[in-house]
Amino acid sequence: MIDHCYDHVEAAKAEGRPIVGIMCEFTPREIILAAGAVPVCLCGGSAATIPAAEQFLPANLCPLIKSTFGYHVIGKNPFLNWADLVVAETTCDGKKKMFEMMSATKPMHVLELPQKADDADALEQWTREVRKFKEHLEQRFQTHITDEKLRDAARLMNRERRLRRQLAALLMRDRPPLTGRQLIEFKSIISGIEADLRQYERALEIFGSADQKPPTTNQQNKSLVRVLLTGVPIVHGAERVLELIENAGAVVVGMENCTGLKPILDDVDLDEPDPLHAIARKYYHLPCSVMTLNTRRFEMLRSLAATFRPQCVIELVWQACLTYDIESFHVRKLVEEELHLPYLKITTDYSPSDSARISARIEALFETIHARLQ
Amino acid sequence: MICAGIDAGSRSIKAVLFDTDRSHILASGLTDQSVEQERLAAELFEKLLKKAGLERSQISGVVATGYGRNAIRFADTTITEITCHARGVHRLVPDARTIIEIGGQDSKVISLEDGGHVRDFAMNDRCAAGTGRFLEMVAARLDMNWEKLAELARQSKKPALISNMCVVFAETEIIGLLADGKPLPDVVAGVQNSIATRVSALAGRFVSPPVYFTGGVALQAGMARALEEVLACTVRVAPQPQFTGALGAALSAGPANKAGDSGL
Ligand code: SF4
Ligand code: SF4
Numbered sequence: 001m002i003d004h005c006y007d008h009v010e011a012a013k014a015e016g017r018p019i020v021g022i023m024c025e026f027t028p029r030e031i032i033l034a035a036g037a038v039p040v041c042l043c044g045g046s047a048a049t050i051p052a053a054e055q056f057l058p059a060n061l062c063p064l065i066k067s068t069f070g071y072h073v074i075g076k077n078p079f080l081n082w083a084d085l086v087v088a089e090t091t092c093d094g095k096k097k098m099f100e101m102m103s104a105t106k107p108m109h110v111l112e113l114p115q116k117a118d119d120a121d122a123l124e125q126w127t128r129e130v131r132k133f134k135e136h137l138e139q140r141f142q143t144h145i146t147d148e149k150l151r152d153a154a155r156l157m158n159r160e161r162r163l164r165r166q167l168a169a170l171l172m173r174d175r176p177p178l179t180g181r182q183l184i185e186f187k188s189i190i191s192g193i194e195a196d197l198r199q200y201e202r203a204l205e206i207f208g209s210a211d212q213k214p215p216t217t218n219q220q221n222k223s224l225v226r227v228l229l230t231g232v233p234i235v236h237g238a239e240r241v242l243e244l245i246e247n248a249g250a251v252v253v254g255m256e257n258c259t260g261l262k263p264i265l266d267d268v269d270l271d272e273p274d275p276l277h278a279i280a281r282k283y284y285h286l287p288c289s290v291m292t293l294n295t296r297r298f299e300m301l302r303s304l305a306a307t308f309r310p311q312c313v314i315e316l317v318w319q320a321c322l323t324y325d326i327e328s329f330h331v332r333k334l335v336e337e338e339l340h341l342p343y344l345k346i347t348t349d350y351s352p353s354d355s356a357r358i359s360a361r362i363e364a365l366f367e368t369i370h371a372r373l374q
Numbered sequence: 375m376i377c378a379g380i381d382a383g384s385r386s387i388k389a390v391l392f393d394t395d396r397s398h399i400l401a402s403g404l405t406d407q408s409v410e411q412e413r414l415a416a417e418l419f420e421k422l423l424k425k426a427g428l429e430r431s432q433i434s435g436v437v438a439t440g441y442g443r444n445a446i447r448f449a450d451t452t453i454t455e456i457t458c459h460a461r462g463v464h465r466l467v468p469d470a471r472t473i474i475e476i477g478g479q480d481s482k483v484i485s486l487e488d489g490g491h492v493r494d495f496a497m498n499d500r501c502a503a504g505t506g507r508f509l510e511m512v513a514a515r516l517d518m519n520w521e522k523l524a525e526l527a528r529q530s531k532k533p534a535l536i537s538n539m540c541v542v543f544a545e546t547e548i549i550g551l552l553a554d555g556k557p558l559p560d561v562v563a564g565v566q567n568s569i570a571t572r573v574s575a576l577a578g579r580f581v582s583p584p585v586y587f588t589g590g591v592a593l594q595a596g597m598a599r600a601l602e603e604v605l606a607c608t609v610r611v612a613p614q615p616q617f618t619g620a621l622g623a624a625l626s627a628g629p630a631n632k633a634g635d636s637g638l
Contacts, residue, residue: 361456361495364457368491
């Protein structure tokens with residue numbers, strides 16, 4: 001729904017609303033919306049911008065970071081060019097240090113993320129950080145963020161999350177009415193656009209109706225394998241592995257990552273007296289691999305496996321993403337020993353040179369699954 | 375019923391004609407790979423038919439496997455080399471639990487469960503470290519064939535340590551070692567060890583015996599020994615190591631597999 005995004009940002013610009021670039025699911029969009037600004041995701045999904053980034057950044061760095069920075073170098077991401085402020089956060093080292101370089105020419109605010117997820121005072125620390133962020137926006141954009149504005153923003157975001165959740169839940173069906181690739185196409189890079197929300201509602205009507213035909217397989221007479229995908233985010237333009245999986249005769253019924261279910265399963269509690277605290281809490285509990293210990297991710301995988309009933313789990317790791325790469329050790333163990341499902345890890349970047357090899361591994365996995373069913 | 379399997383690998387194309395009723399290989403052969411792989415595969419197929427005294431119409435199924443499997447359009451269907459090697463090796467040596475396959479451009483470690491099904495597998499990603507490509511590079515550098523290399527490696531007393539995993543950088547390292555006066559046999563044995571080490575890293579957690587070694591590189595004397603050393607277990611070279619993939623493909627075209635059954 002990128003087309004909505006252009007129109008939306010152009011209209012916002014004309015009204016004098018600030019544009020705020022974000023790059024992570026920890027960044028509380030509600031605060032930005034409550035400041036009257038537009039939160040836009042800046043994550044790069046294009047291999048084409050990577051060479052430009054490599055003039056400044058090491059080659060051995062996650063492609064998501066390089067692609068994002070590459071857009072900055074060549075000035076080809078209109079949303080980044082329009083952004084009045086970029087919000088960074090201390091998640092992985094690669095992003096943190098890339099942000100430092102970007103901040104030389106872009107106004108930036110950094111959120112410090114406490115990474116010991118279960119420490120008693122971690123959430124309070126994060127709430128303070130979110131409050132500072134609110135104050136920064138108030139000052140920078142000369143506005144006053146009231147509790148009422150925060151609640152309105154949370155209501156809007158809760159509605160968006162609920163619609164996305166409902167759409168994703170259609171894939172729990174025995175015969176999912178849409179593919180994972182179709183589902184991810186609905187994901188917008190801007191939150192809270194009314195046109196996007198209406199599109200979700202329409203999609204729910206169309207795909208949700210009983211007579212919607214499920215996608216067919218090209219592997220005649222074999223049923224589609226149900227896959228749960230986990231690991232790194234798949235940002236717009238970097239859907240290659242998702243496509244390879246589904247083209248090999250599967251439906252990716254659930255995506256546990258940040259571009260899938262991870263950030264939309266929890267809502268902001270509107271009954272909490274302090275809405276800022278409620279917002280901070282919702283975001284803080286995101287099970288990202290930069291957290292330690294990241295036990296919430298394993299709980300989420302267990303519950304997704306129970307509800308989406310996958311036949312295997314495939315983990316995608318962007319090359320040089322250390323946190324997801326190392327954590328995959330625990331994910332494999334959980335999947336094989338506890339869920340008793342086959343597990344496959346794919347490490348790759350944005351260049352398509354290894355597609356044939358990745359396909360062979362995926363097909364071999366599916367051949368084994370079919371053979372066991374016999 | 376007679377079935378054909380074609381394994382279009384990165385270096386060579388292998389083909390097998392298999393008689394499912396009498397359960398034996400009627401003919402097998404191989405040819406070097408090039409850009410026109412479909413034509414090469416078709417010619418090889420014709421050659422085998424002639425050798426076995428058969429007509430095309432007598433073949434009831436053709437399955438293609440290997441890196442170039444999708445280019446073999448005259449095949450009825452395609453199956454990955456992972457499943458095919460598992461089926462081929464399982465047919466020849468039913469007790470196999472782990473298969474190490476090292477080919478021209480890739481290497482795989484496959485672990486089997488009862489019945490010859492693939493339980494798990496690992497495969498090299500983007501890079502050619504730990505594959506036959508490494509030996510090819512050394513052979514080309516030294517202007518020798520593989521047999522000569524193996525013979526040299528056997529003479530080594532103290533294999534050289536090759537630390538670079540990347541084939542391109544390793545080439546520079548090897549030139550450096552030779553320039554420093556390292557004996558040739560030690561350098562060649564070092565290359566074999568380096569491939570074995572890389573493959574054992576790939577295998578990581580799942581090597582359970584009996585381990586069988588297959589793929590073109592299995593023919594090189596000394597490689598099985600290098601693997602044994604790093605894996606600390608017996609590694610046997612599978613019968614007809616170059617043809618296990620093609621055999622697995624032919625078996626997959628057989629009657630038990632017509633309905634997509636894995637057979638075996
Ligand atoms: S994976 Fe972690 S760092 Fe990346 S967007 Fe999600 S929460 Fe942020
Ligand atoms: S994928 Fe990994 S390395 Fe890349 S930005 Fe996300 S957490 Fe950082």
